Amino acid sequence: MHIPDGYLSPVTCGVMYATSTPFWVVAVNRVRKVLTHRTVPVLALFSAFSFVLMMFNVPIPGGTTAHAVGATLLAIVLGPWAAVLGVSTALGIQALFLGAAGLLTLDANCFNMAIIMPLVGYFIYKVISSNSEATSPRRTLGAVIGSYLGIVAASAAAGIELGIQPALFHTANGTPLYAPYALGVALPAMLVAHLAVAGPIEAVVTGGVVAYLQRTHSSLIKADVLKKKEGKIWLLWGALGVAVLATPLGLLASGTAWGEWGIDELKNMGLGFIPQGMQKLAGWWPAPLPDYGFPRMGAVIGYILSAVLGVVLIAFLLWIIGRWLSRKNTTKREASFKGDSSD
């Protein structure tokens, strides 16, 4: 997901820089307050770890390998704000030292992988695991789902940054000056790649590391050295709110999301026929909010409302799953405890 120099216009890089800076300022202040003099050594070691983690080749089916980012993992162990700084530093060293990514696009890369990714991933992890035991399977599940959605959110951000380039920056005759693909191509391409390949890799690595830490170094999972109080979670809700308000950005894209075509759209796409099964199933599920909108309401408000509803539904579902998992866990522990006492 590293965007090299040349893909984004300098204007976009400037905007990304302005967007990322407040996050870095908050992160520095917060981490300093908790760690005081420890800030430099602790963050340096974990940034070095983050750098090394990005170098690991993870085997994937088919005999090839890929890399993970590990931002959500760092957020789980260190807390979200320390992860923002740790991953930013690792990306900075990659750019300045290995010349692997761009210098001007460093802020865009940091925004996607060191800000969006750990914050979204940690938020989901927190919602699922809440205050469960350090060894609870809820934490493993939270790590898996959180890291998956974290990297997908980051890829969506990268897709949007790349996709707005041709519309905003082109010559008089329509030649795109930077990344050449419009939002309708760039965003689905990024999303599909991350939903199908990079997302599962991230989830397997994060889940695997968290599960092993639970067994051997459970103090790291609930160390709380850097996580002062859980009360600060309102900030994450705030970030989610911004994301919800930004959903009408999708209206900028022409056409339907890749793979989400309706039946009539499929016909127009030159398919020429409609798969029979699709036709049969088309009316089966009357979506409560067709096309993510409310009838007789502005498209923008409709989008925002749909996003809010979606977020609430997902949070509710995750909460139910979490409750169920933790209950299963406690009954198991109680049973084993009773077994011990009767012996």
Place this chain on the structure above:
Amino acid sequence: MKGDDFLTKNIDGFTHVLESIISTEDISRATGLLQSLDPRVKLVSFLLFIVTVSLVHSLPVLGGIFALIFVMSLASKISPSFFLKRVLIFVPIFTLVIAIPALFLTPGQPLVNLAGKVIITQQGALSASFLLLRVTDSLSLGVLLILTTPWSNILVALRWVRVPSIIVDIMGMTYRYMFLLLHSANSMFVARRSRVIGSFSGSENRRWLGRALATTMAKSQRLSEDVYLAMLSRGYQGEVRVLNEFSLKRRDFLWIAFSLVIIALLFWVSRL
């Protein structure tokens, strides 16, 4: 043998990074044109060059900039084959693959008509070339800056352009411990590689990788405690003090003048 591939690939990757870091340090201490400049002047002028690359709208100018970068690398005693290998292989080839569909997908006047059906548009060809040249130019500028400046001097320059000192301190220490962790991760892979005769399934390899990563993570946590105590016992009070022995010389001012003239010239030519 899948399992072998995975372990060997990781060992190769780690070794490659360590090797390139060492060769970078060697080149950055040679006595060439760019090595003799003040790191602050170099960082600022290279950032200006990269901004120029992203602003000019002319293919010949972008090509000319690459020629200029190549001459600068020669003047800095970097072997041309090493430099070209480093900047032309990975990222530009990757970008080429990305840019090819743009030839056909960008709407505009037809340029080449292949078999009557597939049409390469003028806009598509221009756009793909812009992307490729811009990526190559900015990448080679970045690589040239890194190759000719020792890491400690880059940190001095970052401090000077007002990057918050806490970030620079973290970067400096990260760099130091990155080697240690890379080395210890490498040893883990070598140890496993030397004990493995057959091969493991992908899922077993992933499980082992998770354990290796978790161990490295726990190691970094323990190390951070030790390092902190060691710093504390040496009088660390939350602030890193650095000696700044750099002063601008005549050649630095000449370099500034040269860069500004070149940049103005590039903008002027691209407007013709």
